[in-house]
Amino acid sequence: MERIENNLKEQMKAEKTTPYPDFDRMWSSIQQDELRVAARDTAALRPRKRKQIAIVAGISVALMATPVYAALSYDWSSLLSYRAGITNALEQGLGQTIEQSVTKDGVTLTVHTAFIDDNRTFLLYSLDPGSSRMGVQAGFDHIGMKDHMGNPIEGNYSHQWNEELGVFQGYFETDWVADGKTADVEFSLDNIRFTGDGMHSISFDPNNPNTQEFQVQKDGIGSMTLQSFDQSGGNMLLKSAITFTDPEMRHRSWVRIQALNDKNEPIKEAETPVFGTPGASGEYLSQQIFKSNSIRAQGVQFQLAYDRTLGTAEGTWSLNLALSKKQLENGSFKETLNIPLDQVPGGTKIHEMIVTPTQVRLILTHKEKYTRVPYMDYQLDVGGTLLNGGIWYKSGSSNQTELRFEMTGLDAASLTKQPVSLIAKHRVDEFAGDKNPIKLTGISAEHQSLTTTIAGYPITWTYYMKENHLYVESLSSDPAFGGINQTYYLDGKDRSYGMPAMIGMLGNENNKHMDVYENFDQTELDIYISNYTTHNRNDALRVPLKAGQ
Amino acid sequence: MTERELFDAYNKDVYRTCYYMLRNAQDAEDLCHDVFVTVFRQEWRNVEHTRAWIMRITMNHCLNLLRRNQTQREKQSQVQWLHEQTTASVKSVDTIVLEKAATAEWEKLLNQLPDKLMAVITLRYIGELSMTEIAETLKIPVGTVKSRLHKALKIMRKKLEQNHSIWLKGEKQYGTH
Numbered sequence: 001m002e003r004i005e006n007n008l009k010e011q012m013k014a015e016k017t018t019p020y021p022d023f024d025r026m027w028s029s030i031q032q033d034e035l036r037v038a039a040r041d042t043a044a045l046r047p048r049k050r051k052q053i054a055i056v057a058g059i060s061v062a063l064m065a066t067p068v069y070a071a072l073s074y075d076w077s078s079l080l081s082y083r084a085g086i087t088n089a090l091e092q093g094l095g096q097t098i099e100q101s102v103t104k105d106g107v108t109l110t111v112h113t114a115f116i117d118d119n120r121t122f123l124l125y126s127l128d129p130g131s132s133r134m135g136v137q138a139g140f141d142h143i144g145m146k147d148h149m150g151n152p153i154e155g156n157y158s159h160q161w162n163e164e165l166g167v168f169q170g171y172f173e174t175d176w177v178a179d180g181k182t183a184d185v186e187f188s189l190d191n192i193r194f195t196g197d198g199m200h201s202i203s204f205d206p207n208n209p210n211t212q213e214f215q216v217q218k219d220g221i222g223s224m225t226l227q228s229f230d231q232s233g234g235n236m237l238l239k240s241a242i243t244f245t246d247p248e249m250r251h252r253s254w255v256r257i258q259a260l261n262d263k264n265e266p267i268k269e270a271e272t273p274v275f276g277t278p279g280a281s282g283e284y285l286s287q288q289i290f291k292s293n294s295i296r297a298q299g300v301q302f303q304l305a306y307d308r309t310l311g312t313a314e315g316t317w318s319l320n321l322a323l324s325k326k327q328l329e330n331g332s333f334k335e336t337l338n339i340p341l342d343q344v345p346g347g348t349k350i351h352e353m354i355v356t357p358t359q360v361r362l363i364l365t366h367k368e369k370y371t372r373v374p375y376m377d378y379q380l381d382v383g384g385t386l387l388n389g390g391i392w393y394k395s396g397s398s399n400q401t402e403l404r405f406e407m408t409g410l411d412a413a414s415l416t417k418q419p420v421s422l423i424a425k426h427r428v429d430e431f432a433g434d435k436n437p438i439k440l441t442g443i444s445a446e447h448q449s450l451t452t453t454i455a456g457y458p459i460t461w462t463y464y465m466k467e468n469h470l471y472v473e474s475l476s477s478d479p480a481f482g483g484i485n486q487t488y489y490l491d492g493k494d495r496s497y498g499m500p501a502m503i504g505m506l507g508n509e510n511n512k513h514m515d516v517y518e519n520f521d522q523t524e525l526d527i528y529i530s531n532y533t534t535h536n537r538n539d540a541l542r543v544p545l546k547a548g549q
Numbered sequence: 550m551t552e553r554e555l556f557d558a559y560n561k562d563v564y565r566t567c568y569y570m571l572r573n574a575q576d577a578e579d580l581c582h583d584v585f586v587t588v589f590r591q592e593w594r595n596v597e598h599t600r601a602w603i604m605r606i607t608m609n610h611c612l613n614l615l616r617r618n619q620t621q622r623e624k625q626s627q628v629q630w631l632h633e634q635t636t637a638s639v640k641s642v643d644t645i646v647l648e649k650a651a652t653a654e655w656e657k658l659l660n661q662l663p664d665k666l667m668a669v670i671t672l673r674y675i676g677e678l679s680m681t682e683i684a685e686t687l688k689i690p691v692g693t694v695k696s697r698l699h700k701a702l703k704i705m706r707k708k709l710e711q712n713h714s715i716w717l718k719g720e721k722q723y724g725t726h
Binding site for chain 2 (some may be wrong): 004009012020021023026027077165166234302
């Protein structure tokens, strides 16, 4: 090994192995870069491909504004995978460099870069927990900003642990937008809570269809009930309901059932699980669907897994920031469109387009409150480049829906020149059910089935009694049928709705639904469909928003 | 020390580090330029361990550019080496051919090293940084520096063995074939 080391050293260090560039020319160029304005005019002194100039110029802009050289070594790309527009702006050196830190009790909060425009305010931060880190994950009791009047500005945050740098890298994002070009704000976070994995094994029997109850009584968790339901396609649905002794745990525990195979490896769910829907008396309800044979196999063990608080660093970490829109101003513009969207119900118009270097927003207005825009996928076509987007419902504005598109592979200026169209795909419509009753007869613990149709879609109903409750499941073999949202029976003229016992996601592939009628004591029941949805996956709407120049 | 003296003292090591890390002469040149611009913007005269500090800035620049270029680089074919300067020297043709072959082989093998290992060996052999300084630069434990260095050497040895290189003659552990 020693010889190889010497050889390698010799090879890497040897003058002759590396053809060097013209250092004299480089020197004069370095000197010119010192005079920044002059440097731009003399860029031709260093001949190279246009593309490379763009990349390196971007870096040197970032360098100029960065007093701490180490700050550049942060890689934000994985954190920002759903905020591609910020990555885009970061790469173009468009963020406002902040690099302000506050250290308290050995914990350092640093705000690195801010992005302030007419759509949102976005901060990149890192949190160095020093020696106080007590768990893999960390959360805050509160994170947010205050404007110069002290009014709170709420938003959302996300962060990831960076093992190599020993810091949490995160972002704080809010829809709050500064009125003027600059704004003085205070950014702060309260009480850092470090969490790790908590486990509690349970003696759950997947072959017992009855409700099984387990006492946990630790880490703020009280007890749990767990029920299994056989599903079509060889699946098994596990429904859990958890009660907490510490109500705070509801928001930060992420309690879930883990099934471990005979090698002690977690068994993956067969479908996307749903966690933490609130129950009628405040329980934390979850549904997880597994392959039956995988969890009925020999040697499978069950446990409750959750996030457990391992320690807290108490206090407030706060920074006063002078935010400026200057960096993102260039290329930002608003355009009033008022294009009627007749394909969408509720008197919908595309009212306005707001463009910034990080994001494009289309503001849709509706005459009717709570109008649902019936498409699942949205894209913006900017002269052939497609930006992916999604729908955002803003609380407090029931007459408005937003479509947001993260800017990638484009600069904002191209939106002024290129033709822009909105593309909406995969239409999902919602309809009211009809007046035809579904007649459930001979109701017993035995599973029974019948088939009906609504608007030509076949629906298979399965119903049975389990622990004094009537369960009614519906499923359609037609993939164009989106599912029933709820069923009801008539009590005189009043509708009595079944309780959804399964959470469905609008627009997903699964059209199965399950309702439960609790404490049911009869053998017959006529039920009705409240609402149902249909898919039109090939429906694509294209709306030209502006012509190119 | 003047800025020019600082530049002359470190430009080759900075360039070479960039070159080995980026495997691309144009990027290495651009980055070398930016490293010195960055250095001169700071209070470099007050820095105690100038060499380690400059190498650290260099490595940070390299790692940043690598992250940006990751996808582009994957598509690129291996670097083409130009030996204008070698051929311009006074060596005999035979020597040049021999050196070229050996050098090209080393380059090829070095180019196959993962970035993480490359970072450790360039800091060690070009930057001449201590294990502790490398650990600080890359923000990894000293133990990890040692194991990456060892791993890099092991990989190089293995690759050279496979290529039956003349470079291995006399290597104690040679002879596994």
